[in-house]
Amino acid sequence: MAIDVLNPTPPDFKRVAGMDQVPPHVPAELVHSAGITFGPEFLAAPHAYMAAMHEKFPPLYYDVSPFGNAWLAIKHEDALKVLRNAEVFSNEGATPFPRDPDDYFYFIPQEIDPPQHRKYRNIVDPMFSPQGVLKLEATMRELANELIDEIITKGECEFTTAFGRPFPVTIFLRLMGLPVEMTDTFVDWAVSLLHSNDRAIMAETMTKISAYLKSAIEEKKRQPDEGVVSRIVHAQIDGRPMHDKEIFGFVIFLFIGGLDTVFATLNNIWLWLANNPDRRREMIADPGNINAQVEELLRVHSVTFSGRTIVKDHEMRGVQLKAGDKITCILPACNFDPDVFPNPTVVDFHRPKQIILAFTVGVHSCMGAHLARLETKVAIQEWLKRIPDFAIKPGAEIVYRPGGVVGPHHLPLVW
Amino acid sequence: MGKVTYVAVDGTRHTIELADGENVMRGALYNEIDGIIGECGGGLACATCHCYVDETWADRLGQPATREESELLEAASAPRRPTSRLSCQIVMAPEFDGLVVHLPETQY
Numbered sequence: 001m002a003i004d005v006l007n008p009t010p011p012d013f014k015r016v017a018g019m020d021q022v023p024p025h026v027p028a029e030l031v032h033s034a035g036i037t038f039g040p041e042f043l044a045a046p047h048a049y050m051a052a053m054h055e056k057f058p059p060l061y062y063d064v065s066p067f068g069n070a071w072l073a074i075k076h077e078d079a080l081k082v083l084r085n086a087e088v089f090s091n092e093g094a095t096p097f098p099r100d101p102d103d104y105f106y107f108i109p110q111e112i113d114p115p116q117h118r119k120y121r122n123i124v125d126p127m128f129s130p131q132g133v134l135k136l137e138a139t140m141r142e143l144a145n146e147l148i149d150e151i152i153t154k155g156e157c158e159f160t161t162a163f164g165r166p167f168p169v170t171i172f173l174r175l176m177g178l179p180v181e182m183t184d185t186f187v188d189w190a191v192s193l194l195h196s197n198d199r200a201i202m203a204e205t206m207t208k209i210s211a212y213l214k215s216a217i218e219e220k221k222r223q224p225d226e227g228v229v230s231r232i233v234h235a236q237i238d239g240r241p242m243h244d245k246e247i248f249g250f251v252i253f254l255f256i257g258g259l260d261t262v263f264a265t266l267n268n269i270w271l272w273l274a275n276n277p278d279r280r281r282e283m284i285a286d287p288g289n290i291n292a293q294v295e296e297l298l299r300v301h302s303v304t305f306s307g308r309t310i311v312k313d314h315e316m317r318g319v320q321l322k323a324g325d326k327i328t329c330i331l332p333a334c335n336f337d338p339d340v341f342p343n344p345t346v347v348d349f350h351r352p353k354q355i356i357l358a359f360t361v362g363v364h365s366c367m368g369a370h371l372a373r374l375e376t377k378v379a380i381q382e383w384l385k386r387i388p389d390f391a392i393k394p395g396a397e398i399v400y401r402p403g404g405v406v407g408p409h410h411l412p413l414v415w
Numbered sequence: 416m417g418k419v420t421y422v423a424v425d426g427t428r429h430t431i432e433l434a435d436g437e438n439v440m441r442g443a444l445y446n447e448i449d450g451i452i453g454e455c456g457g458g459l460a461c462a463t464c465h466c467y468v469d470e471t472w473a474d475r476l477g478q479p480a481t482r483e484e485s486e487l488l489e490a491a492s493a494p495r496r497p498t499s500r501l502s503c504q505i506v507m508a509p510e511f512d513g514l515v516v517h518l519p520e521t522q523y
Contacts, residue, residue, distance in 0.1 A: 353487050
């Protein structure tokens with residue numbers, strides 16, 4: 001169903017969750033429960049668990065979960081097919097955040113199909129392009145060093161709060177033109193929305209975020225600046241100003257997308273760096289290969305998933321997918337597909353260049369990917385320059401957050 | 416600023432003005448020319464802005480600029496040919512005014 005972007009209406013897809021709601025067209029042998037994002041086996045070591053899915057589960061199977069049943073695609077090839085075929089695999093209703101049905105809006109551009117989608121992306125792409133984000137590099141390096149200044153003489157830190165969180169969130173808020181001093185509040189909101197696994201908390205948080213962003217948008221209407229929010233507020237589409245619901249749907253989508261993902265990525269990578277001193281030294285000894293190092297680390301530490309709603313009956317791997325079914329691409333598992341990445345769990349900085357799924361693919365490919373890559377690169381370079389040797393604090397237990405962005409809760413480091 | 420012409424598989428030609436420093440992938444996207452997807456946004460991370468540089472430009476722009484571009488071209492969906500390029504890696508400059516690129520049958 002084509003959506004009318006100016007008259008947002010909630011989709012009428014039914015939520016399907018639990019073993020008693022497995023549709024009759026799903027063969028019994030394809031029904032499993034992997035417990036992704038919440039099961040104890042997953043949470044013990046999420047990336048190792050997702051890498052091992054290729055041995056434990058069929059390549060395409062029906063996953064039953066209290067948070068929603070869906071087909072899970074774990075093959076790289078299948079994810080490319082799903083994410084590049086919007087006619088069968090639609091983004092409508094595929095974003096899991098609860099919205100008020102009486103004040104409904106679309107997440108823009110995530111829920112908009114081509115060709116309209118490209119018009120929204122053209123508004124922001126210049127700022128998020130590889131060349132656009134390079135303008136931020138110098139201030140990124142400064143910020144990284146300021147954060148390191150605060151901890152270096154202490155000989156220890158809790159990485160997630162000392163660096164993992166403030167580094168990307170400060171960069172993002174500056175870019176958006178939102179107040180950096182509200183970082184903690186914004187991050188708390190993002191955590192409640194993405195990690196509570198509780199729809200009541202998610203809905204309450206959405207209300208708070210909505211109220212705040214609506215007032216921020218009003219302010220940008222009165223006082224334009226160079227930030228992304230202001231640019232969206234004052235952008236034209238099809239030769240007309242954007243409607244309030246379009247502006248809001250665009251800003252809130254970027255807001256949710258920008259607060260948690262690089263945070264989790266850095267936390268994952270620093271955990272790996274702390275545990276792999278030889279590999280750290282290998283990276284330091286080969287600074288010219290930093291881009292390939294970043295790409296490989298993103299491959300094995302991908303943090304998120306990509307869901308679609310099936311809108312036309314479709315057959316894949318001999319499996320009948322029916323309109324109304326949900327499908328989730330387990331991107332981190334796809335990045336461990338042995339058919340595309342031989343010895344997939346080995347971190348190899350000299351792999352031939354391949355499409356990695358850290359940022360999805362297709363027209364809805366992550367618009368923040370180049371910002372994320374640059375942040376990851378700058379963070380690694382500046383940190384390893386000043387704190388080349390570090391380890392997990394003895395006795396510290398690493399516990400992963402449940403929820404749709406995978407990373408450790410806390411990461412105490414010593415040096 | 417220079418002209419770039421995109422030739423579709425059916426022979427349709429679209430000519431646009433592209434600012435110096437902008438790449439040929441973005442030129443297609445800004446002007447809503449079908450046949451270039453550019454899903455990764457120009458970061459050398461996909462192969463969906465594949466094009467064939469016209470023979471008349473092959474000596475100047477017909478070769479991949481980097482090893483990464485060459486490796487990614489192997490992941491392109493349409494056949495790789497001697498003048499295959501990722502259009503995000505072709506950046507407009509005064510000497511490239513009048514460039515002609517041919518679009519492949521598919522990017523996926």
